[in-house]
Structure formats: C-alpha cells, structure tokens
Amino acid sequence: MNFARVFGAQPALPQAHLISIEADLSRGLHTFSIVGLPDKAVEEARDRVASAIKNSGLTSPKSTNKKIVISLAPAELKKEGAAFDLPVALAYLLAAEDLSFDPAERVFAGELSLDGAVRPIRGALSIALMAREKGVRELYVPAENADETSLVSGISIIPVRTLSGLIAHLTGKTAISPHLPRTHETPLPKGGDLAEIRGQENAKRALEIAIAGGHNIALFGPPGTGKTMLARTAAALLPPLNEREVIEVTAIHSLAGVLDGEAMRIAPFRAPHHTASYPSIIGGGTIPRPGEVTLAHRGVLFLDEFPEFARDVINALREPLEDAQVSVARARGTAMFPANFILIAALNPCPCGKHGTRQCTCSPASIDRYRRKISGPIADRIDVWVPVGEIPPETLAIKNRNVKLQSPAARERIKKARERQARRFMNMKDLTTNADMGAKEIELYAMLSPEAETALISAARSLKLSPRGFHRTVKVARTIADLAESDSIEPPHMLEALQYRARDI
Numbered sequence: 001m002n003f004a005r006v007f008g009a010q011p012a013l014p015q016a017h018l019i020s021i022e023a024d025l026s027r028g029l030h031t032f033s034i035v036g037l038p039d040k041a042v043e044e045a046r047d048r049v050a051s052a053i054k055n056s057g058l059t060s061p062k063s064t065n066k067k068i069v070i071s072l073a074p075a076e077l078k079k080e081g082a083a084f085d086l087p088v089a090l091a092y093l094l095a096a097e098d099l100s101f102d103p104a105e106r107v108f109a110g111e112l113s114l115d116g117a118v119r120p121i122r123g124a125l126s127i128a129l130m131a132r133e134k135g136v137r138e139l140y141v142p143a144e145n146a147d148e149t150s151l152v153s154g155i156s157i158i159p160v161r162t163l164s165g166l167i168a169h170l171t172g173k174t175a176i177s178p179h180l181p182r183t184h185e186t187p188l189p190k191g192g193d194l195a196e197i198r199g200q201e202n203a204k205r206a207l208e209i210a211i212a213g214g215h216n217i218a219l220f221g222p223p224g225t226g227k228t229m230l231a232r233t234a235a236a237l238l239p240p241l242n243e244r245e246v247i248e249v250t251a252i253h254s255l256a257g258v259l260d261g262e263a264m265r266i267a268p269f270r271a272p273h274h275t276a277s278y279p280s281i282i283g284g285g286t287i288p289r290p291g292e293v294t295l296a297h298r299g300v301l302f303l304d305e306f307p308e309f310a311r312d313v314i315n316a317l318r319e320p321l322e323d324a325q326v327s328v329a330r331a332r333g334t335a336m337f338p339a340n341f342i343l344i345a346a347l348n349p350c351p352c353g354k355h356g357t358r359q360c361t362c363s364p365a366s367i368d369r370y371r372r373k374i375s376g377p378i379a380d381r382i383d384v385w386v387p388v389g390e391i392p393p394e395t396l397a398i399k400n401r402n403v404k405l406q407s408p409a410a411r412e413r414i415k416k417a418r419e420r421q422a423r424r425f426m427n428m429k430d431l432t433t434n435a436d437m438g439a440k441e442i443e444l445y446a447m448l449s450p451e452a453e454t455a456l457i458s459a460a461r462s463l464k465l466s467p468r469g470f471h472r473t474v475k476v477a478r479t480i481a482d483l484a485e486s487d488s489i490e491p492p493h494m495l496e497a498l499q500y501r502a503r504d505i
Contacts, residue, residue, distance in 0.1 A: 002024060002025045002026060002095060003022070003023065003024050003025075003095055004022070004023045004091050004092075004094030004095040004103075005020055005021065005022045005023075005091065005103065006021050006087045006090050006091045006094065006103040006106070006108060007019065007020060007021065007087065007103065007106065007107045007108070007136075008021050008072075008083065008084050008086070008087035008088075008107065008108055008109055009083065009107055009109055009126075009127040009130055009131070010077065010079055010080070010081075010083070011081065011083060011121070011122055011123020011124070011126045011127055011254075011255055012123070012126060012255070012335075013126060013251065013252065013255055013290065013294075013335070013337055013338070014126070014129070014248075014251070014338070015126050015129040015130040015133060015251075016123065016126040016127040016129070016130040017077060017130070018107070018130060018134055019072055019073065019074075019077075019079065019084070019087075020071075020072075020073040020074075021070065021071075021072055021084065021087040021088055021091045022070070022071040022072075022073065022091065023068070023069070023070050023071075023088075023091035023092050023094065023095040024068075024069045024071070024095065025064075025066045025067070025068055025092075025095045025096060026066065026067045026069075027065070027066065027067070028065075028066070028067040029065075029067065030062070030064065030065055030066060030067065030068075031067050031068065032046045032050070032061055032062070032068045032070075033046075033068070033069055033070070034046060034070045034071075034072065034088070035069065035070070035071050035072070035075070036071050036072030036073060036074075036075045036077075036079060037072070037075060037076065037077065037078050037079055038072060038079045038080075038084075039078065039079065039080040039081075041080060041081055041082050042072070042079050042080065042081070042082075042084055045082065045084055045085045045088050045112075046061075048082075048085055048111075048112045048113070048114065049061070049085055049088050049089045049092065049112060050062045051114040051115075052085070052089060052112040052113065052114060052115070052116040052163050053089055053092070053093070053116075053163070055114065055115045055116045056116040056162070056163045056164040056167065057164060058093065058098050058167075059096070059098060061092055061096075064096070066096075068092065070088055070091065070092070072084065081121065081122060081123075082111035082112075082119070082121060083109040083110065083111065083121040083122075083123070083127075084109075085110060085111050085112040086108045086109060086110035086111075086112060086118060086140070086160070086163070086166075087108040087109070089112060089163060090103075090108060090166075090170075093167070099167060099170065099171065100171070101170040101171065105135070105136055105137035105138065106136065106137065106138045106139075106140065107127065107131050107134075107136050107138075107139050107140070108140045109121055109124065109127050109139075109140070109141050109142075110140070110141060110142045110160055111142070112163060116162050116163040116164055117161065117162050117163075118142045118143070118160045118161055118162060118163065118166075119142060119144075120142045120144035120145050121141075121142060121145060122254060122255055122256070122257045123251075123254050123255040124141050124142070124145035124148055124149050124254055125148045125149055125151065125152070125247065125250050125251040125254045125255075126251050126254065126255055127139065127141070127149070128141075128148075128149040128151070128152040128155065128157070129152055129247070129251065131152075131155050132152050132153075132154050132155050136155055137155065137156060138155070138156045138158055139155050139156070139157055139158065140158045140160050140166065141157065141158070141159065141160065142159070142160060142161075143159035143160060143161050143179075145254075146159040146179035147179075147182065147262055147263065148250055148254055148259065148262070148263055149179075150179050150180070150181040150182075151181070151246065151247050151250060151263055152247070156178045157178055157179040158176050158178055158179070159176065159179045160176070190235050190236065190266065190269070191232055191233050191234065191235030191236035191237075191269070191407075192229065192232055192233050192236065192407075193233065193236065193405050193406060193407040194233050194406035194407050194410060195405055195406040195407070196229065196233075197226045197229050197230060197233070198226075198391055199226075199391045199392070200225070200226050200230065200388055200391070202386065202387075203219060203226070203230055203386045203387075203388050204230070204406070204410075206384050206386040206500060207230055207231075207233070207234060207237070207344075207386075208237065208410050208413065208414060208483070209384065209476065209479055209480055209483065209500075210234075210342060210344070210383070210384050211234055211237045211238060211342065211414050212413070212414045212417040212418065212479050212482065212483055213417070213421070213433055213434040213435050213475065213476065213478070213479030213482070214340075214342055214432070214433030214434065214435035214436065215342065215383035215384055215434075215435050215472075215475065215476055215479065216321060216342060216343040216344075216345075216381060216382045216383050216384070216435075217342070217343070217344055217345070217382065217383065217384040217385075217386065218306070218344075218345045218346075218347065218382045218384070218385050218386065218503070219231065219344070219345070219346045219347075219386050219388050220346075220347050220348070220349060220385065220386070220387060220388065220503070221348070221349070221387055221388035221389055221390075222348065222349065222353050222354060222389070222390060223348060223353040225388045225389060225390060225391060226388060226391070227304075227346040227388050228304055228346060230388065231271075231300075231302045231304070231344045231346055232269075232271075232302070233407060234269065234300050234302070234342070234344060235267075235269040235300065236407045236411065237407060237410055237411050237414055238266070238267040238269070238299060238300065239267070239411070239414060239415050239418050240265060240266065240267070241264070241265055241266070241267055241298060245267075245298045246263055246264065246265055248297065248298060248338065249264045249267075249268060249297060249298050249299070250263045250264045252290055252294055252295060252297055252337075252338070253268070253295065255289075255290065256289065256290050256294075256295060258295070267298055267299035267300070268295060268296055268297070268298070268299035268300070269296075269299055269300045269302065270292050270295050270296040270299070270300070270301050270302065270341075271301075271302040271303075271304065272292045272303070274303070274304065274305045274306075274308040274309045276292070276309070276313070277310075277313075278310065278312055278313050278316065279291060280292060281293060281309075281313050281316070282313070282316045282317075282320075282326055282328065283326060283328045283335070283337055284328055288328040288329075288334070288335035288337075290337045291326075291328075291337075293317070293320045293326055293337075293339040293341065294326065294337040294338060294339050296339070296341035297338045297339055297340055297341055298340060298341070299341055299342070300341060300342045300343075300344055301341045301342070301343050301344070302344045302345075302346070303343065303344070303345050303346070304346045305346065305347065305348075306345040306346060306347040306374065307347050307348075307370050307371070307373040307374055309373075311373055314373060314374065314375070314378055315375060315377075315378065317343070317378060317381075318377055318378065318381065320339035320341070321343060321378070321381040322381060324338065324339060324340035324436070325337065325338050325339050325340075326339045340432075340436070342435075343382065345382065347374075350362045350366075350367045350370055350371075351366055351367070351370050355367065379503070380466055380468050380469055380472075381468070381472075383435070383472045383473075383475065383476050383500065384476060384500040385500055385501065385502065385503035386500065413483055414483075416485070417479065417482040417483045418433070420482045420485070421433055421434055421482060424445055425441075425445075428441070434475045434476075434478045434479045434482070435475055435479075437475055437478075439471060442471055442474050442475065445478070446474050446475075446477075446478050446489060447478075447487060447488045447489060448474070448477075448488070448489045448494070449488050449489060449490050449491070451490070451491045452477070452488075452489045452490055452491050452493065452494040455491050455494050455495060455498070456470070456473065456474065456477075456494055456498070459498045460473075463498070463501060463502065465501065469501060472501075473494075473497050473498060473501055474489070474497075476497040476500060477489045477493045477494045477496070477497035478493075480493040480496050480497055481493045
C-alpha cells in the first residue's frame with residue numbers, strides 16, 4: 001500500500017473541524033512534505049513524527065528513499081497547532097505498511113515528543129464535540145486530555161500515552177481501556193465573603209441583584225471604599241454551572257490553553273489589567289482566538305479602573321454586552337465566539353478620585369475627558385449603577401470577631417432566583433437569566449402589575465430613558481421580584497430598579 005487515510009481534527013469553537021490526513025508514498029528522491037495550508041507548528045511535525053517513529057522501534061521516514069506527501073484536507077482551511085502529529089504518524093505507518101488497522105469511525109489527536117510520548121493539546125473538548133456530531137466511534141487523545149473529553153457522552157475515549165502503546169493497541173497486542181468519566185463533587189466557591197466589607201449595604205444588595213439576574217453593574221466612588229473587594233466577592237456568589245454550561249466553558253478554556261486538565265465546574269471570574277490590549281480583551285490574532293470576554297462566558301468579567309482601559313477596548317464591548325457574542329474578523333478568517341458574561345465595572349468619579357472635595361486636583365477638562373471614555377451606548381448597556389461612598393471611621397473601628405458570613409445566605413437567595421428563571425424559560429433554549437430576555441420575551445414573562453407599569457412610564461419620561469434603558473429596567477425589576485419570590489413585578493420592585501438607572505458620573 002502506498003496510500004492511506006486517517007482522521008484528525010482542527011480545534012475550534014463551538015466544535016472542531018474534521019480533517020482527513022492522507023499519506024502518499026512513491027519512489028524517488030527522499031522528501032517529506034505536508035500540504036493543506038499548514039502553519040509552522042504543523043510543518044515542524046515532520047521532524048517530531050520522524051523521531052517519534054524511530055524511537056518507537058519502527059523505521060524512520062527519513063531512512064527511506066521515498067517521496068512522502070502528507071495532505072490535510074480540506075485544503076482551504078488553515079491548520080495550526082501540534083494536534084496533527086499523531087494522525088500524521090499513523091497515516092505514514094499505514095501507507096508504509098508498517099502498521100495495519102481499520103481507521104474508519106476513529107479520530108486521532110495528539111502532539112508527539114521525540115521519544116514517542118504523547119503530549120496534551122489545546123481544544124480537545126471541541127474535538128470530542130465534533131466527534132459525537134460526526135458519529136465517530138472512538139476518539140484517541142493524550143491521557144492528560146481524557147478527563148475533559150469524557151464530558152461528552154456517546155463516544156469511547158481512548159487515552160494515549162505513547163506512540164508505541166497506541167500501535168500495540170491498534171494491532172491487538174495490548175489493549176488500552178477506554179477512559180471512564182470521574183464523579184466530581186460540587187467545588188467550593190472561591191472569593192471573599194460580603195461580611196468582610198464593612199457598610200456598603202446598598203452596594204451589596206445591588207451586587208446580589210446583578211448576579212441573580214445576570215445584569216451588568218458599575219460600582220463608582222472614591223478610591224479605597226471597597227469597590228474591588230465587592231467585585232471579587234462576586235466569585236463566591238455565582239451559582240455552579242450546569243452540565244451544558246460546564247461543557248461550553250471547558251471547551252473555551254481548553255481551546256485557549258488555560259485549562260488545568262480538569263473540567264471547569266465553577267463559573268469563571270476574569271479580571272484583566274487596564275493595560276490589556278484589544279486582542280487580549282476582545283479576541284484576535286492572525287488566526288482568531290478567544291479573548292477575555294469569551295473566557296468570562298457564563299461568569300464575570302471584572303474591569304477595574306474601567307475608564308483607564310483603551311477607548312477602542314471599551315467601545316468594542318458594545319457587541320458582547322448586547323448580543324452575548326463577539327465576531328472577530330481577520331484576513332485569514334472570521335470567528336464568532338460566545339461572550340455571555342456579567343460585566344462588573346469599577347470606576348472613580350475623576351482621575352484622582354477625590355471629585356467634590358478640596359483634595360481634588362483634576363481640571364474640568366481632565367474630568368470631562370475621563371468621563372467621556374465611557375460612551376453613552378456603553379453606559380446604557382450597564383443595568384445597575386451603584387455609588388460606593390466613604391465609610392465612617394466608627395464603622396471600620398467596630399471589632400466583631402463573631403461576624404456572621406453573608407455570602408452563603410446571599411448565594412442561597414441567588415440560587416432560588418435562578419431556579420425561578422430556569423422554570424420560566426424552560427421552553428426557551430437561548431434564555432437562562434432575566435438579562436437574556438429580548439423585547440418579545442419581556443412582554444411574555446415580565447408580568448408587570450398596572451401600578452408598576454404606571455410608575456415605569458412616569459419615571460421613563462422624567463429620566464429620559466432610551467428604549468434599551470426602558471427594557472433593561474424591566475429586566476432588573478423582574479430579578480428583584482424573583483428574589484422576593486413574587487410572580488408579578490410590583491411598584492416596590494420597579495422603584496428599586498429605577499434607582500439603579502440613575503448615575504452621578
């Protein structure tokens with residue numbers, strides 16, 4: 001046999017692309033080429049594959065007088081990464097008749113080291129999702145990636161440690177047992193407790209509402225009043241991810257290369273520095289990769305010192321805040337990444353943070369320039385604006401060693417509110433929280449009482465709410481009603497929601 005075909009995959013979101021790896025051997029001057037739009041890492045597979053085959057006890061491709069051509073199809077799709085090492089090696093061994101097995105309904109992925117060991121790869125879970133969609137029977141992945149890929153049911157996951165071990169399995173000499181999913185306990189939430197923050201009860205309440213309904217929130221006030229501490233306690237308030245969300249979030253972090261080997265069962269909390277670049281926040285690169293807005297999917301994106309971020313970064317948040325996804329277009333391709341997150345923005349009233357006091361050293365021009373960094377469209381997409389003011393010294397001086405934890409109770413209220421939303425949106429595939437509702441869903445599920453609707457219309461005129469602001473106020477009120485275990489939105493719920501639309505910055 002001079003020709004062979006096996007199947008691999010190009011990791012991508014929401015699922016990978018199936019790649020046909022074809023090997024052709026012919027007589028002639030020795031060459032070893034890989035075609036099909038490979039990047040540098042894929043081209044370098046020639047040397048890794050040759051050494052791995054030699055050190056696994058077989059004849060190295062470099063020792064033959066054959067012209068070797070490896071084709072990765074479809075040819076117009078850019079191939080990147082080291083996941084093709086394993087299928088390239090197997091395709092060559094099949095074509096050279098050094099190995100015999102049936103490649104049908106099997107997909108292989110893994111990076112080879114020079115001694116034949118199989119290294120972990122990025123995006124293994126996206127490959128598993130594709131394999132199930134294509135009806136693949138067996139998926140061969142590095143042993144380190146077996147846990148994440150086992151989240152996908154319906155396919156047999158074969159963990160591979162070495163090339164020689166895989167060859168022994170394929171030839172029937174020594175079988176490799178399929179990887180069985182492990183049972184995991186619900187992990188403990190991370191983050192501080194609300195009780196660690198003295199005072200700021202209004203801000204704590206607003207944060208609970210934002211997490212319960214998936215609303216964006218801005219905390220503004222002087223430096224040192226607890227804005228950052230409040231934001232970081234959100235990690236302890238987020239409810240655990242359900243099975244579908246675990247797969248979504250794990251696939252994203254696996255593709256980005258930031259997964260520690262196990263599935264992500266805690267909602268992500270991302271806090272990039274304000275000097276972060278546009279591609280790192282939104283996503284980008286020559287070949288589009290997910291940024292922080294995607295890594296925060298189903299969790300929280302905390303942007304401290306919000307106005308200090310680059311203007312183009314702040315304005316680029318419009319799409320993910322409105323559509324819960326972000327489109328990254330580059331010359332070599334366009335990618336659509338999920339970005340359904342809760343934005344928590346912390347900001348000062350002016351560059352020095354002392355606006356309104358004698359200590360403020362900012363000129364009117366610098367204050368105006370600072371505040372103009374947050375454009376009207378971005379401010380309108382933030383549902384909850386909360387002042388975080390100065391704390392009286394006597395409040396800080398109170399010594400209470402028996403203080404009761406507040407986050408567990410808040411987390412329980414949030415859990416119940418989320419459960420009410422889940423029941424409400426049971427037949428709506430794309431809705432998980434109140435913040436996900438569109439205008440049509442608001443009409444169906446908001447359930448305003450006549451008095452609450454009258455209060456909303458009156459306030460909308462005086463506050464000059466935009467249609468977006470009008471609808472977002474209703475969604476916040478719906479969450480407040482859910483926390484109060486009320487089926488309808490009553491005037492107290494609406495009035496509380498309206499107070500969060502006003503911002504003094």
